[in-house]
Every structure is written in structure tokens, then in C-alpha cells.
Amino acid sequence: MQILKFKRWAAICLFLSGLAHAGELRVFVKDQHAKPVGDAVLLLTPVDPSKMPRLKPKDEVVDQIDKEFMPYVKPVVAGSKIFFPNKDNVRHHVYSFSPTKSFEIQLYSGKSAAPVVLDKPGIVVLGCNIHDWMLGYIYVADTPYFAKSKADGTALIEGLPEGDYQIRIWHPGMGMIAGETGKQVSINDESTGQLNWQINVKPVTRISRKNSSQGPGY
Structure with missing residues (x-):
């Protein structure tokens, strides 16, 4: 019984230790007119491939x-x-x-x-x-480290092990390219980094929505 209790305690400590040694990055995304941008995808990739x-x-x-x-x-x-x-x-x-x-x-x-x-x-x-x-x-x-910005332009990427990362961003208004690459960021354990990022976005061309005059079932 004591051995089972010890194993359970050790597992809990290991789990909590993993949580404690995770940093996060908060990003605020704005466009060329300094307005918040929602639906932007932020991605972090470890600079050291062995840490992916x-x-x-x-x-x-x-x-x-x-x-x-x-x-x-x-x-x-x-x-x-x-x-x-x-x-x-x-x-x-x-x-x-x-x-x-x-x-x-x-x-x-x-x-x-x-x-x-x-x-x-x-x-x-x-x-x-x-x-x-x-x-x-x-x-x-x-990469498993990504997040999407909210309507207010904020995005939070959590659970980041300590280290250096390359950050990328993509939004539909940037076209079908893989995204824009920013500077490297360093993440420290149990800390929240802050980053402001301005991107150039174009209006996304969308076909006008048809109304109900198309008839039921359309």
C-alpha cells in the first residue's frame, strides 16, 4: 500500500513539475491601420530541431x-x-x-x-x-505550439518549454503563402512573454451571400 501511495505521489509531482516549467507567449496582432486583427494564426517552432x-x-x-x-x-x-x-x-x-x-x-x-x-x-x-x-x-x-487571435487581436500560446523559437503568423488577408516569419523569441520557464506584431492584410474577396428568395432547401 505504501509503495502504491508513493508511486501516486511521484506521478502527481512529475505532472505538476511539467506544468510549472512551461512558459507562454502573449501576442497582440494589429493591421497596417493599427486595428486589432482576429483570426490570425500564430506558430512557434523550436530553433533547435531536436527540441520539437x-x-x-x-x-x-x-x-x-x-x-x-x-x-x-x-x-x-x-x-x-x-x-x-x-x-x-x-x-x-x-x-x-x-x-x-x-x-x-x-x-x-x-x-x-x-x-x-x-x-x-x-x-x-x-x-x-x-x-x-x-x-x-x-x-x-x-508544430504543436500555435494559437489563433481573438477579435481583439490577442493570442496566447501556452505550454512552451524553455528555449528559443522562430515565430510565424498567417491570416487569410495575407494570401495563400505560408505566412510571415518574425524574429526569434526566447521563452523562460514560468514566464509570460509579450509581443506586438503589425501585419499587412488585404480584404478577403468573398461572394455575396444569397437571400432566402432562392427557395427552401437552398
Whole structure:
């Protein structure tokens, strides 16, 4: 019994120690007009490749609600399975012709169709063959350290081991390039770093949404 208690105590201490030795980076993103930028993806990559942990793919979800992709921008780690549940009362036909991942999910409604595995880093643009205005983006990351900025322009990347990192940023208004690379940042254990980043973003061209005059089921 004493041995079991000791092992349990040791496991708890190890877990808490792992939490205590993790830093974080808070980034404020603004555009060329000094306005906050939401939906920007921030990524940190260890400068020392040997410190890159093994990626842990997850099951992720991009909803279809009110004939829109939710969320508009979704960062995921490479290898993740993406489910596309349809919560509308009409059918959708999801597709992507992106070099990162080309796929097509035929007309369906209700629960999600079979998931799509995104095993290659890059940008995936989503569309719907039925509703032309529907547009969404998935950023497939090659690092586990990433976050997306909120509407107020803030993003928090947590759980960062001590060390030096290369930081990147991407936003739909930057086009289909992999993103802009910034300066290296150093992370110390149990600390929160602060970074302001101004980017140039262009308006994203979107097809105007059609109204209900198209008839029921559209």
C-alpha cells in the first residue's frame, strides 16, 4: 500500500513539475491601420530541431451553421482528422482544391460525413458547391505550439518549454503563402512573454451571400 501511495505521489509531482516549467507567449496582432486583427494564426517552432516534440494529431470539427463554416479559420496540427457536421436543415457539399489537401464530400445533411485526414502542413481553403459564398480556412501546422487571435487581436500560446523559437503568423488577408516569419523569441520557464506584431492584410474577396428568395432547401 505504501509503495502504491508513493508511486501516486511521484506521478502527481512529475505532472505538476511539467506544468510549472512551461512558459507562454502573449501576442497582440494589429493591421497596417493599427486595428486589432482576429483570426490570425500564430506558430512557434523550436530553433533547435531536436527540441520539437512528436506531433499529436487530434479529432477536430469544422461546423456548418447558418450556411457558414464555423469557425472561419481553424488551426490544427498535421495528421488531425477533421469532421464536418452539418447543423443546417439543408444539404451541403464541402470541397477543397488546395494543394495541401484536395477532397470532396458529396451532398449530405445531419451528422458528419467521414472525416478528412490532413497529413500535410499548409493551408486548406474550404468551399461548398451549393452555397458559393461559404468560405473557410484550415491552417495545418507542423508544430504543436500555435494559437489563433481573438477579435481583439490577442493570442496566447501556452505550454512552451524553455528555449528559443522562430515565430510565424498567417491570416487569410495575407494570401495563400505560408505566412510571415518574425524574429526569434526566447521563452523562460514560468514566464509570460509579450509581443506586438503589425501585419499587412488585404480584404478577403468573398461572394455575396444569397437571400432566402432562392427557395427552401437552398
